[in-house]
Amino acid sequence: MNDELTPAERAALRARIVGGAHDIKPVGAHRGAWIAGSVATALVVAIAGGVAVTSTLSAPPVATTPSPSATATAEPTPTLAPTRTPTSSPTSTPTAPAVAFGGDCSAVLNDAAASALVGADVRLAPGLPVWDSDVLGGISCQWRAEAPEDWRALNITVLPWSVVPEQVRARVDGVPACEGGGPCDYSQRFGNTWVVADADDSAVAVRAVAEVGSRPAASAVRERPLRADAWRLEDCREQIGDAVGTTLGRDDLGPLGTDSVPQGQVWDVLEARGAAAWCSFAPTSYDESLPPFLRISIGAGEVSDAGEIERLGGVPVTVTGARTAWWLAHADGTGGSVRADASGGVLEVDVTNLSEERAREVAAAIIAALG
Numbered sequence: 467m468n469d470e471l472t473p474a475e476r477a478a479l480r481a482r483i484v485g486g487a488h489d490i491k492p493v494g495a496h497r498g499a500w501i502a503g504s505v506a507t508a509l510v511v512a513i514a515g516g517v518a519v520t521s522t523l524s525a526p527p528v529a530t531t532p533s534p535s536a537t538a539t540a541e542p543t544p545t546l547a548p549t550r551t552p553t554s555s556p557t558s559t560p561t562a563p564a565v566a567f568g569g570d571c572s573a574v575l576n577d578a579a580a581s582a583l584v585g586a587d588v589r590l591a592p593g594l595p596v597w598d599s600d601v602l603g604g605i606s607c608q609w610r611a612e613a614p615e616d617w618r619a620l621n622i623t624v625l626p627w628s629v630v631p632e633q634v635r636a637r638v639d640g641v642p643a644c645e646g647g648g649p650c651d652y653s654q655r656f657g658n659t660w661v662v663a664d665a666d667d668s669a670v671a672v673r674a675v676a677e678v679g680s681r682p683a684a685s686a687v688r689e690r691p692l693r694a695d696a697w698r699l700e701d702c703r704e705q706i707g708d709a710v711g712t713t714l715g716r717d718d719l720g721p722l723g724t725d726s727v728p729q730g731q732v733w734d735v736l737e738a739r740g741a742a743a744w745c746s747f748a749p750t751s752y753d754e755s756l757p758p759f760l761r762i763s764i765g766a767g768e769v770s771d772a773g774e775i776e777r778l779g780g781v782p783v784t785v786t787g788a789r790t791a792w793w794l795a796h797a798d799g800t801g802g803s804v805r806a807d808a809s810g811g812v813l814e815v816d817v818t819n820l821s822e823e824r825a826r827e828v829a830a831a832i833i834a835a836l837g
Contacts, residue, residue: 564603565600565690566599566605569600570605571590573683575674575678577589583670584611584618584619586611586618588611590608591608592771594805595768596768596812596814597742597763597764597768598768599624599732601741601765601766602690602692603626603689603690604626606732607623608621619665620664620674621663621664621665622663623662624687628658628689637731641672643668644667649729650664651664656685657685662731662732664730664732693767695809696767696811697810697811697836699737699742702744702745702764705836706831706836710828710831713828716749718751720748720750721747722760741765743764745762746760758817760820760828762813762816763814764811764812764832765813768812770805772792775792783826784826785806786834787806787830788813788829791805791806793822800819801817801819801825802817803815813832815832
């Protein structure tokens with residue numbers, strides 16, 4: 467059961483977990499590390515203008531008769547005009563964009579700066595995020611090496627410090643060992659901003675965080691609440707396990723035996739905030755020649771980029787309960803992924819040894835279970 471994923475597939479899954487990309491290449495020959503950095507930004511300065519009104523002494527009183535009297539009048543007693551309180555125009559409160567850096571990864575790092583950090587020519591790599599830090603007001607970006615044989619990459623994530631739970635805050639400024647297949651991510655706090663970088667080399671991650679965090683734009687990050695209609699994610703298997711088993715007509719499904727599971731500081735934040743969930747299903751018995759394997763990714767409040775999905779080969783399909791859905795076949799012909807957008811967010815059902823039709827049925831059952 468531990469051998470159903472190749473090293474490249476494990477790395478691709480991890481990349482999708484950290485950077486959210488569907489077609490991401492693994493980083494490194496042994497780990498497929500990803501940089502899940504974070505950078506926050508877009509500083510908007512508000513200028514308050516004031517208008518001062520000067521009080522005036524009394525002027526000669528206005529006559530109450532149609533014409534001035536020819537008779538001499540007594541000298542009027544000076545009086546003060548009503549004092550007006552100086553007023554100013556409404557002061558604008560400094561605001562942050564809806565998401566860090568305005569959602570523009572090129573504002574986080576340009577390709578030249580990312581290449582200098584990685585030590586190889588890398589380019590900003592779009593992907594198909596199922597979950598992303600943008601739902602919390604952050605941004606996640608990935609740069610990949612251009613050379614096909616070079617697996618190096620850099621992921622940067624920027625999030626508001628306010629969304630980072632205590633268990634993750636305790637890991638801030640801890641330089642990773644970057645060995646043994648675990649995440650190689652480093653994070654640091656910059657005022658109200660939390661920046662994370664994930665790479666093969668801890669030194670690269672540390673330098674990337676320092677460079678992004680020092681940018682003025684990284685000081686303007688604001689927490690973004692999940693949409694009111696977003697799915698409320700808790701325990702993935704508990705929430706959808708019955709739906710998966712019933713749809714497939716099986717009561718023998720347990721977790722998939724693999725170490726390619728979501729991990730790292732960014733994942734821990736998204737999961738703790740109820741923005742992301744992941745779980746897997748596989749038969750617990752070994753008496754099938756082609757047992758079904760399912761990997762379920764759920765992003766609360768997310769919306770897919772239809773153009774990017776179709777550019778990467780997604781074919782529109784129908785899934786009950788979904789607004790839009792696509793099928794992305796695996797290159798090896800063993801299965802594929804159903805990508806579905808529903809009112810509560812984005813769902814991906816990635817299957818092996820299972821047909822497209824069955825995968826769509828499972829996706830519909832999960833959407834119904836999530837409500």
